[in-house]
Amino acid sequence: MAISRGGALVASVRTEPRTFNRFAARDSSTDLVATLTQARLVRINKQTQEVEPWLAERWTSSDDGRQVTLTLRRNVAFSDGQPFTADDVLFTFEAAYDPRAATVLADSLEVNGRKLEVTAPDPHTVVITFPAPFAPGVRLLDNLPILPRHKLDAALKRGAFASAWGLSTPPSDVVGLGPFVVAEYVPGQRLVFARNPHYWRTAPDGTPLPYLDRLTVDVVPDQNAQLLRLTAGQLDVTDGEIPAESYATVKRAADAGRVKIVDLGVTLDADGLWFNLKPGAFAKDPRAAWLQRDELRRAISLAVDRQAFANTVLFGAGEPVYGPETRANKKWYWSGTPKTPYDPAAAKALLATLGLTDRNGDGNVEDTSGAPARFTVVTQKGRPRLERGASVLREDLQKIGIGVDVVALDGPAVFERIVSGQYEAIYFHPVRSDTDPAISPDFWFSSGTAHLWNIGEQKPATEWEARIDALMTRQIASRDEAERKRLFDEVQRIFIEHAPVLYLAAPRVIVAMSSRVVNAAPAVALSPLLWSPDTLAVVH
């Protein structure tokens, strides 16, 4: 079908963005607004997972890989017509690192806890120096929307950048290099985006992009209402995937020709169970003898029938997962990942090595003092998949005699528990920033803020965490991609052996769009259908 320019598309999000300033918030709706209205120096193509030129049309690296020289596209202008230059890139880094602004992007723009050094020898060249060898190089820049100095410099200078471009900002003041501009914001209802007349990209046939004249993002808080609107033709795309429990409904609409369904395969991040492994967390608790031991986690891994877990929790729209990466991570998934069998007898044998056996014949295991083996799993309320998963875990562990109490809390409370270390076990959906492990050092390094099972260790608490730290240090620095792969395979091997996070099953990402949407590029990403908005088109 030929793609024609024009037309309007209606998408939906479940929550309103918190701001128009991506530097001030990291929620998915704010990120979507940035994707629509801003552009970055490079872009990670969510389908290929590779870096591609964006505002920087090419780049070269120094021999040691620490310095990258980027050449910016010429004749690119912001949506208000002001030219884009290297000065805007300098400003963007200044804003990101400004301590008064405390931006949410600052952490992700550091290597080994140190900032990048950015200079601009001329208006079309930017030189970035990494503080240490950094293998992913410019990949890091996919996180960074380039902002207009002429619009935000004053706010930054007076220390008001964090509150700049709030939702009460007149839409015309929100200026960017993305395919759309904010045309209207109706609180609680919708955001309307119009074509950016100065957008710099063209289609391969020379057609100026974006194809769409207008993109409306309706706020529909209830996911069922979202899907009903989609199947009723009142919506073209939603901001996420179809939950497993709604698949049958959407499939019927697809069979009737009202929507198109795309199965993108397994997702990148699986739901995981982890225990609080902070040394001393259970110092005064007799369960300390077994609650933090590797054997317990291995026993749980053996006690869960992952295929049955995927069938029940994900209604069959998922697959078993045995390690920290899923097959969706094309480059970094370890093909040698061992498949833990379902073996409750072996699980019970492992529990026995911890002194946990059924001493009174009631079917539950007890420790050496006769106290029943029982722990509490915290999960997030209002996330049906997580609540189902925690419930199935409880049933599976009951079969090997371990009692589990599930406590569902709302999002902020779960985050608070994780950060403060006030929990026994958590079942949650942690998300990593990128497919390249070097972009998520906070998860892998023992000192990391997202090192879930023991956040912010001063020094590695265990020998195997020290080994992962050492391997990741080399993995991040190496310029040899084969070597990096080998090192990360080893990291995954150690991770699976000690299972600080137990991954059991991952859902398949299934997305749906109205049959009038054409040229979509669905991908396993935060916004599977909207990550590349300039090439989306509709039949009109």
Added chain:
Amino acid sequence: MTTFVLRRLAFAALLVFGVSSASLVLARLGEGDYVSGSLGIEARRETVAQARARYGLDKSIGQQYRDWLGRAVRLDFGTSLLYDRPVRALVPERAANTAILAISGLLLATAVGLPLGIVSGSRRRGMIAGAIRAFSIVFLSLPPLLTSLVLIFVAARTGWFPISGIRTAIGSRAAALDVLHHLVVPATALALPMAALFERLQAQAMSEVVGEPFVLAAMARGVPRTRIVWRDALKASLRPVAAVYGLVIGTLLSGSFAVEVMTSWPGLGNLMLDALRARDVYLVAGCAGAGAMFLAFGTLMSDLALATVDPRARE
């Protein structure tokens, strides 16, 4: 009567103050806060601390409450953390949408419930009265949440009405007509249980009035039955419904919350839900205060109606 109204207004002010204060404190007492929810687990401790200081969440609950109270007496209820807008501007905007939905639901319920109550109350036997009674009992036992689900399903299958929202994103329909079109599903969902309540009350009152001597006497004089029912008996039977009308207004808000969430109606219910999810303490307090105002208004209306028909209620 003036003293009576002033007393009720003072009570309303106390109710709003009490509910807002309790909401603010309770929202702060819960685990986690706006910053932990919005920055997530991966944010650095310094970033989190700076954000908490910016929003005043680093203060003790007592200090934060005192600051809020100090501003609230000047009608400044703080700035929403979530929307970065003054609560004073945000809440009335959404309350207006809730009022549109609630008033439409009330009018629809009155227009449907009262006549049906008159019909079923004036004819105790017969298929029509039986059918009306049966439908009323069904809708009375259905919460608005469930009614919304059924209506949304019907709207989705038939495509007759929009499923959610208040305005169409793209279209040339006049604004008022467009809102009316969007109102059909939520207002009907809200109205049906209320209409059933009015029908039952009106039917009960009507069945009592049609047995009164003045009605029997009129019938004996040969006045047509329809005229007696719709003119004389109706007037006498309206009092019980009028008395509960105010209370219904007060409870409308809680019913409309569920409908708003299901149909994405951008009213106070949805705003309150967003505020609670994000732990936006100032917005939670603002929404709860607005909810209390609705309740106080409803109670005042009810009291005034009662005081009008029964002077003893003014004591």
